[in-house]
Amino acid sequence: MLSSIHSRAVTIRPRRYQKLAVACEADEVVYFVRAGALALSAGLPNGRRQILSILYPGDVFRSALTPSPALTGLSAVTASAEVWRLRWPTFEALAAGDSALQQLFDSLITDQAARLAMHIAIIGSLGADERVASFLVEIALRLGAPVAGGIAFEIPLTRTDIADYLALNADTVSRIMSRLRAKGVLAQSGRSLMICRDMKALESQSPFSAALQQICARARRAR
Amino acid sequence: MLSSIHSRAVTIRPRRYQKLAVACEADEVVYFVRAGALALSAGLPNGRRQILSILYPGDVFRSALTPSPALTGLSAVTASAEVWRLRWPTFEALAAGDSALQQLFDSLITDQAARLAMHIAIIGSLGADERVASFLVEIALRLGAPVAGGIAFEIPLTRTDIADYLALNADTVSRIMSRLRAKGVLAQSGRSLMICRDMKALESQSPFSAALQQICARARRAR
DNA sequence: CGTTTTTTTTGACCGAGGTCAAGGCCCCCA
DNA sequence: TGGGGGCCTTGACCTCGGTCAAAAAAAACG
Numbered sequence: 033m034l035s036s037i038h039s040r041a042v043t044i045r046p047r048r049y050q051k052l053a054v055a056c057e058a059d060e061v062v063y064f065v066r067a068g069a070l071a072l073s074a075g076l077p078n079g080r081r082q083i084l085s086i087l088y089p090g091d092v093f094r095s096a097l098t099p100s101p102a103l104t105g106l107s108a109v110t111a112s113a114e115v116w117r118l119r120w121p122t123f124e125a126l127a128a129g130d131s132a133l134q135q136l137f138d139s140l141i142t143d144q145a146a147r148l149a150m151h152i153a154i155i156g157s158l159g160a161d162e163r164v165a166s167f168l169v170e171i172a173l174r175l176g177a178p179v180a181g182g183i184a185f186e187i188p189l190t191r192t193d194i195a196d197y198l199a200l201n202a203d204t205v206s207r208i209m210s211r212l213r214a215k216g217v218l219a220q221s222g223r224s225l226m227i228c229r230d231m232k233a234l235e236s237q238s239p240f241s242a243a244l245q246q247i248c249a250r251a252r253r254a255r
Numbered sequence: 256m257l258s259s260i261h262s263r264a265v266t267i268r269p270r271r272y273q274k275l276a277v278a279c280e281a282d283e284v285v286y287f288v289r290a291g292a293l294a295l296s297a298g299l300p301n302g303r304r305q306i307l308s309i310l311y312p313g314d315v316f317r318s319a320l321t322p323s324p325a326l327t328g329l330s331a332v333t334a335s336a337e338v339w340r341l342r343w344p345t346f347e348a349l350a351a352g353d354s355a356l357q358q359l360f361d362s363l364i365t366d367q368a369a370r371l372a373m374h375i376a377i378i379g380s381l382g383a384d385e386r387v388a389s390f391l392v393e394i395a396l397r398l399g400a401p402v403a404g405g406i407a408f409e410i411p412l413t414r415t416d417i418a419d420y421l422a423l424n425a426d427t428v429s430r431i432m433s434r435l436r437a438k439g440v441l442a443q444s445g446r447s448l449m450i451c452r453d454m455k456a457l458e459s460q461s462p463f464s465a466a467l468q469q470i471c472a473r474a475r476r477a478r
Numbered sequence: 479c480g481t482t483t484t485t486t487t488t489g490a491c492c493g494a495g496g497t498c499a500a501g502g503c504c505c506c507c508a
Numbered sequence: 509t510g511g512g513g514g515c516c517t518t519g520a521c522c523t524c525g526g527t528c529a530a531a532a533a534a535a536a537c538g
Binding site for chain 1: 524525526527528533534535
Binding site: 072074076077078080081082084085094096097098099100102103104139141142143144145146147148149150151152153155156157199239240242243246247 | 295297299300301303304305307308317319320321322323325326327362364365366367368369370371372373374375376378379380422462463465466469470
């Protein structure tokens with residue numbers, strides 16, 4: 033199924049912060065994320081930015097998910113990434129003859145929406161520490177690998193990006209992560225490589241850890 | 256198209272705050288909102304609540320949009336409402352033989368997602384006044400009717416509901432609306448009936464008014 | 479490797495908005 | 509039509525997290 037998409041798609045390897053077009057000559061566009069991570073973000077006139085959603089490998093994006101092309105943009109947040117792009121009519125034609133693909137796409141899109149809903153709950157009802165904990169749980173679930181003494185994962189975002197995702201500011205994010213380090217929950221080597229030494233403690237800081245696990249499991253199942 | 260749905264659906268008239276089941280014996284469930292307004296909300300153990308999305312007449316809801324049934328609930332926010340409910344397999348069978356219905360449903364679901372994204376941008380990047388202004392613009396667009404001296408609309412939510420929607424608290428919402436009244440932008444008669452005397456001023460307070468208009472127009476077109 | 483640039487960390491201070499409490503207004507219903 | 513109870517409003521106070529600035533640590537690069 034994937035190879036049929038790949039053969040009809042344009043492969044793009046954007047560098048960090050490179051923007052991806054959300055429309056192609058009036059046609060809607062579909063992206064399949066293969067490697068790295070993308071962010072869908074909204075920019076304000078005053079320079080503020082809000083990351084609406086982070087897209088990991090296996091996720092899809094279609095431009096109809098964007099409220100307004102003028103306001104929102106899709107770009108890589110990792111140093112490098114790989115995505116496949118198709119025009120909507122091309123994809124539609126493919127899907128018409130392949131009901132499994134149609135179902136996969138449907139479930140990926142509804143998962144997207146569920147994650148957006150989750151994100152609203154996180155930034156709307158949690159305090160700063162809980163938000164950061166939720167983010168770390170999300171990343172650990174998506175990108176974590178068990179190692180001796182904990183779960184290791186590479187955070188694909190800068191502190192500023194994390195802040196824009198969680199509706200906080202970079203200073204606050206840094207402060208909270210320092211606190212987690214001081215408590216021995218988190219160990220850090222370099223800027224982005226983390227080892228969570230106590231996943232239980234981290235999860236207990238996030239009121240939504242159970243829901244995050246469900247969402248991630250659902251995504252894994254669909255893929 | 257609507258009559259075919261109606262004939263296969265269960266009609267429900269929930270009263271305010273009455274919960275609607277998001278699953279029916281392990282089957283996913285689809286709701287069509289016909290009158291009133293529903294809220295999809297997430298509740299925290301500590302009693303805090305976040306309204307994730309408001310559903311107006313014409314909108315649809317399917318349970319897959321909910322991150323976790325344990326956390327989220329669907330309920331009426333108006334004193335009365337009317338919804339049609341179908342089990343997912345029933346709806347799927349209907350849609351299979353009706354490509355127009357399929358397309359309508361697809362566009363309603365992606366609209367949902369776009370509105371969730373918009374909502375993240377609003378609560379994540381705007382200050383309290385801007386959030387309230389955005390909410391009023393949204394309501395005016397959805398439910399407003401031009402009258403002598405402005406646009407009249409009935410706010411279907413209590414102050415507490417508005418606060419839970421905008422990630423503020425009820426006191427702050429009340430304060431901001433009083434300020435708008437004092438400035439002559441808003442006139443109020445009774446608890447929920449508003450007349451916006453100066454739509455331009457209101458829109459200028461919301462950095463996202465243009466995007467809100469686009470989303471609303473898109474919804475109107477689909478319907 | 480040393481230098482330059484960028485990102486992160488940390489502290490001190492400040493303000494938007496949350497919290498609490500008291501009072502007033504609406505709406506419902508007998 | 510007159511209580512009564514639930515909303516709404518408003519003020520006083522306080523806290524969490526934002527802002528600004530400076531130093532330290534990583535990464536980038538010749």
